Amino acid sequence: MLWICLLFAILGVILGYAAFRFKVEGEPLVVEIEALLPQTQCGQCSFPGCKPYAEAIAQGKADINQCPPGGEVGVKALADLLGLDAKPLDESFGIEKEKKVAVIVEADCIGCTLCIQACPVDAILGAAKYMHTVIASECTGCDLCVEPCPVDCIVMSPIKPSVLNWQWPEPIQNRH
Amino acid sequence: MDLDGVIVFKGWNLKGGLNLEGHKDLSRQYSIINTAIPNELIYPLVDRSGNVQTALVKAGERVLKGQVIAGSKGVQGTLLHAASSGLVKENEWRMIAHPSGLKSECLIIATDGLDECCPVDEPVDYTQLSAADICEKVHQAGIVGLGGAGFPTAVKITPNNVRTIDTLIINGVECEPYITCDDRLMQQYPSEILLGIQVLLRALAIENCVIGIEEDMPEAIEAIQKAIECSGFNQIQVKVVPAVYPAGGERQLIYQLTGRETPNQGFPADVGVVCQNVGTVMAVYQAIVKGQVLIERVVTVTGMGINKPQNMWARIGTPIKDLVSQCGGYNGPIERLIMGGLMMGFSLPDDDVGITKATNCILVATSKEVTKSSEAEMQPCIRCGECALACPVNLLPQQIYWHSQGGAHQKCQSFGLFDCIECGCCDVVCPSHIPLVQYLRASKSKVFLKRREDEAAMLAKQRFERRDTRKAQEKVAQEQRIRLKKLALVKLQKESASSPVKMQDKS
Ligand code: SF4
Ligand code: SF4
Numbered sequence: 103m104l105w106i107c108l109l110f111a112i113l114g115v116i117l118g119y120a121a122f123r124f125k126v127e128g129e130p131l132v133v134e135i136e137a138l139l140p141q142t143q144c145g146q147c148s149f150p151g152c153k154p155y156a157e158a159i160a161q162g163k164a165d166i167n168q169c170p171p172g173g174e175v176g177v178k179a180l181a182d183l184l185g186l187d188a189k190p191l192d193e194s195f196g197i198e199k200e201k202k203v204a205v206i207v208e209a210d211c212i213g214c215t216l217c218i219q220a221c222p223v224d225a226i227l228g229a230a231k232y233m234h235t236v237i238a239s240e241c242t243g244c245d246l247c248v249e250p251c252p253v254d255c256i257v258m259s260p261i262k263p264s265v266l267n268w269q270w271p272e273p274i275q276n277r278h
Numbered sequence: 279m280d281l282d283g284v285i286v287f288k289g290w291n292l293k294g295g296l297n298l299e300g301h302k303d304l305s306r307q308y309s310i311i312n313t314a315i316p317n318e319l320i321y322p323l324v325d326r327s328g329n330v331q332t333a334l335v336k337a338g339e340r341v342l343k344g345q346v347i348a349g350s351k352g353v354q355g356t357l358l359h360a361a362s363s364g365l366v367k368e369n370e371w372r373m374i375a376h377p378s379g380l381k382s383e384c385l386i387i388a389t390d391g392l393d394e395c396c397p398v399d400e401p402v403d404y405t406q407l408s409a410a411d412i413c414e415k416v417h418q419a420g421i422v423g424l425g426g427a428g429f430p431t432a433v434k435i436t437p438n439n440v441r442t443i444d445t446l447i448i449n450g451v452e453c454e455p456y457i458t459c460d461d462r463l464m465q466q467y468p469s470e471i472l473l474g475i476q477v478l479l480r481a482l483a484i485e486n487c488v489i490g491i492e493e494d495m496p497e498a499i500e501a502i503q504k505a506i507e508c509s510g511f512n513q514i515q516v517k518v519v520p521a522v523y524p525a526g527g528e529r530q531l532i533y534q535l536t537g538r539e540t541p542n543q544g545f546p547a548d549v550g551v552v553c554q555n556v557g558t559v560m561a562v563y564q565a566i567v568k569g570q571v572l573i574e575r576v577v578t579v580t581g582m583g584i585n586k587p588q589n590m591w592a593r594i595g596t597p598i599k600d601l602v603s604q605c606g607g608y609n610g611p612i613e614r615l616i617m618g619g620l621m622m623g624f625s626l627p628d629d630d631v632g633i634t635k636a637t638n639c640i641l642v643a644t645s646k647e648v649t650k651s652s653e654a655e656m657q658p659c660i661r662c663g664e665c666a667l668a669c670p671v672n673l674l675p676q677q678i679y680w681h682s683q684g685g686a687h688q689k690c691q692s693f694g695l696f697d698c699i700e701c702g703c704c705d706v707v708c709p710s711h712i713p714l715v716q717y718l719r720a721s722k723s724k725v726f727l728k729r730r731e732d733e734a735a736m737l738a739k740q741r742f743e744r745r746d747t748r749k750a751q752e753k754v755a756q757e758q759r760i761r762l763k764k765l766a767l768v769k770l771q772k773e774s775a776s777s778p779v780k781m782q783d784k785s
């Protein structure tokens with residue numbers, strides 16, 4: 103047992119060193135593209151996260167209108183960056199929806215940990231056989247935890263307007 | 279009036295600003311009255327700047343007057359005290375003093391009418407206190423700026439190594455129409471205010487203090503002047519500033535009194551100044567000299583829509599309706615119920631809202647005083663430039679409005695969006711009735727939202743990447759485990775092949 107522990111420790115060190123030694127500087131264009139993506143990490147663009155999508159765009163393997171959470175504004179920003187014409191969102195990847203957050207109906211949760219494994223941004227807290235909770239401020243609203251839940255206890259609920267997220271509205275425009 | 283030793287400014291040396299009708303006579307000549315204990319005290323658990331207050335008492339608990347009931351965390355944390363004794367109810371969602379008119383979670387005390395106090399600190403001689411002691415007591419007393427911004431006072435007066443302070447400025451300029459609470463405080467409590475100033479000077483370890491008072495407050499000027507003569511605190515100077523709106527804006531006042539220009543989006547401390555409002559100084563006096571925590575403040579309840587406009591000592595948390603009823607109730611149809619002043623305040627849809635430490639005025643305005651929403655008659659901008667002439671901070675409101683309308687909120691920033699103090703001067707003068715401030719505020723909101731979203735996205739990205747690395751490591755470890763097991767198995771098989779007897783023994 104002790105040997106295994108030691109081996110893992112050594113492996114860890116090697117891994118760490120490798121990560122440091124063979125670190126490749128991210129391609130600047132990929133970084134710039136990624137900065138414009140919403141980081142919802144939902145995979146709707148058909149890539150396993152925003153970064154892979156950014157890489158695909160940079161390599162010309164994907165179009166700029168595949169990210170529904172980014173919406174029209176996102177497409178426009180990408181078009182500006184890449185010097186392309188803006189175009190409407192490709193609806194085969196999904197449509198732009200109001201942002202929601204996941205809420206676990208705690209009374210129904212059986213503590214199976216499946217949602218934790220599904221969450222791309224570690225926004226769910228919980229341990230096996232104990233009730234799980236979504237950290238609302240960290241949830242990107244990607245929907246990925248809803249499907250795996252065996253007892254359907256996760257609901258996506260709209261973000262409630264509160265004094266904390268309230269914004270001054272623009273004046274109602276009824277000129278002339 | 280004897281103006282000896284008082285420095286009077288002949289002119290307004292700032293660009294922009296407006297001469298507004300004061301409407302101060304509605305309330306200024308009456309003494310501040312005490313108010314009855316309301317049945318309920320309502321305390322929002324979030325303040326206007328979005329700081330969350332954590333309740334420190336539970337439902338069903340009996341609290342005493344002056345007891346700490348909630349607090350916010352962090353260096354800029356503040357404390358909230360019960361304004362009277364009573365039972366803590368279950369938290370409720372109530373409308374709060376916020377321009378959104380939204381409900382928010384509130385801590386509510388059902389008062390018992392006994393007004394039973396917490397044991398108070400023995401009053402101490404402030405000249406024996408160290409600067410640190412004073413700051414700590416100011417913090418413990420829950421004092422924040424009572425002029426409207428609500429910034430924690432202890433933070434302002436705690437010495438820091440970065441900036442040296444040489445001047446304390448006391449803001450006695452109530453430039454907004456209708457409001458007279460600071461005027462009354464100076465008329466009625468001049469020596470208390472001077473003592474409060476002494477305490478602050480001691481905390482800041484400086485001598486130099488200037489009180490700025492508006493020229494149309496002769497009684498207040500005289501009262502303070504007399505008090506200075508009697509007390510011998512001669513290092514305190516009174517300077518009279520012209521009645522131009524917004525002379526009481528912090529940066530405007532500092533410039534007017536010292537000629538120093540606070541950098542854009544900087545702090546008064548950057549130019550060696552600490553600025554405190556008269557009401558705050560009074561609260562400091564009460565905390566340090568009298569040992570009382572901040573549970574009440576002076577509120578001007580005024581406007582043509584109220585029967586008896588006047589100033590009142592109101593407990594923090596008192597519902598507006600209780601104050602209104604002690605002013606003889608409403609007088610005819612009301613156009614708008616405004617918290618704060620006519621220019622910088624915001625409308626409330628209801629009068630069942632608790633006042634906060636930042637509430638200086640309740641303005642009950644009739645249709646004679648405020649027009650209905652002017653949006654109906656809004657005309658296109660004719661590029662007359664009136665708004666730019668009126669702007670006290672040298673902005674081009676029409677440009678910012680233009681870009682904000684086009685959704686170019688980032689562009690607005692390069693035109694100084696965040697230097698706008700939301701004074702409303704541009705609005706008032708615009709011949710096309712364009713609600714410029716509202717456009718500017720909406721623009722600020724959008725920029726803030728974008729910043730929040732960007733921050734959240736960055737954190738989400740980091741967590742996603744961490745999870746990726748973790749998964750990769752787990753995978754490597756798993757593979758390693760499998761390989762080791764296989765190796766062990768092969769070894770075992772080899773061993774059993776070479777010594778079958780032993781193997782049998784084992785099994
Ligand atoms: S669809 Fe958009 S938000 Fe979702 S993973 Fe792809 S790039 Fe990220
Ligand atoms: S909690 Fe659910 S919806 Fe929210 S980020 Fe995680 S997987 Fe997505």
Ligand code: SF4
Pocket residue numbers: 665668669670671672673674675697698699700701702703704705714715718
């Ligand atoms: S509201 Fe802003 S832009 Fe308008 S006059 Fe005041 S400071 Fe200038």
Ligand code: SF4
Pocket residue numbers: 658659660661662663664665666675676679707708709710711712714
């Ligand atoms: S005052 Fe009104 S009409 Fe004149 S330039 Fe400014 S926004 Fe345009």
